Amino acid sequence: MRAAVIVFPGSNCDRDGAVALTKLTGRETAMIWHQETELPPLDLIFLPGGFSYGDYLRCGAIAAHSPVMREVVAAAKRGVAVLGVCNGFHLLTESHLLPGALIRNAGLKFVCRPVPLSVERAETIYTKHYSPGQVIRVPVAHGDGNYRADGDTLARLRDEGRIAFRYAYGQNPNGSAGDIAGIYDESFRVLGMMPHPERAIEPALGSADGWPLFQSVLESLG
Amino acid sequence: MIRAEVRVMLKPGVLDPQGQAIGNALGHLGFEGVEDVRQGKLIVLDLETNDRTAAENQVKAMGERLLANPVIENFTVELVDV
Numbered sequence: 001m002r003a004a005v006i007v008f009p010g011s012n013c014d015r016d017g018a019v020a021l022t023k024l025t026g027r028e029t030a031m032i033w034h035q036e037t038e039l040p041p042l043d044l045i046f047l048p049g050g051f052s053y054g055d056y057l058r059c060g061a062i063a064a065h066s067p068v069m070r071e072v073v074a075a076a077k078r079g080v081a082v083l084g085v086c087n088g089f090h091l092l093t094e095s096h097l098l099p100g101a102l103i104r105n106a107g108l109k110f111v112c113r114p115v116p117l118s119v120e121r122a123e124t125i126y127t128k129h130y131s132p133g134q135v136i137r138v139p140v141a142h143g144d145g146n147y148r149a150d151g152d153t154l155a156r157l158r159d160e161g162r163i164a165f166r167y168a169y170g171q172n173p174n175g176s177a178g179d180i181a182g183i184y185d186e187s188f189r190v191l192g193m194m195p196h197p198e199r200a201i202e203p204a205l206g207s208a209d210g211w212p213l214f215q216s217v218l219e220s221l222g
Numbered sequence: 223m224i225r226a227e228v229r230v231m232l233k234p235g236v237l238d239p240q241g242q243a244i245g246n247a248l249g250h251l252g253f254e255g256v257e258d259v260r261q262g263k264l265i266v267l268d269l270e271t272n273d274r275t276a277a278e279n280q281v282k283a284m285g286e287r288l289l290a291n292p293v294i295e296n297f298t299v300e301l302v303d304v
Binding site: 057058061065093094099100101103104105106107108146148149150175 | 232236237239240243287288289291293294
């Protein structure tokens, strides 16, 4: 599997993503600067967390128009898997690969702690190493993780089975509609999520519950 | 030169936690009778053109593509001669 991490000015989870992907694939992970206008052949693109462009205007709004994102959008449309975590999820909504938007946490506080998530589907390329309804512990670290979409969009996401992860009942850290923590696009190859699976890849980090997500991707994409 | 003022506001019905916090703080300060507070952004652009129609069209396109997120925000454009 050929994986790359896209690096924006202000990204701060790019190295965490690269560590996880290199551990997974046994190969070096390509780090691609936001000004690049071409991508090498890839199976997985990781959009990392952080504060791209200082979160100016809106989280992910400026980065969504950076040169490399045109290539990421084109790659996604060709079927390349794209995993956006935290600020990477912001980028996926701002570049319209995923519907809805993420706004300021309902409690206004930056929330940085492990949260329990339920795995809504366990047969996608990202989740086949989980069991349906399994509750996993993965850290969140964000101030703008409150997922919002209009009623029709929320109904469509639910009916099409495109909700990937929900915060466990009563454990919603940010006020997200429907306790949504992550969603898929129509092809189930683009996944955006606020929690950080790359920060939960071995017990020494406090949880290894994110590792099956990466194992699922490797098994699915080879 | 034309100055364009773009006012970006969260759509009615979209939760505004910052507006709520401002409202709460006003209450703590003793200001009464504030029913609702919404916080938005004002973006001021100085444009080379003197053509008001062209300026308005250009700034509307900017609003749609970048300055506002149509999923959650509305925007208005006001032109000021300077």
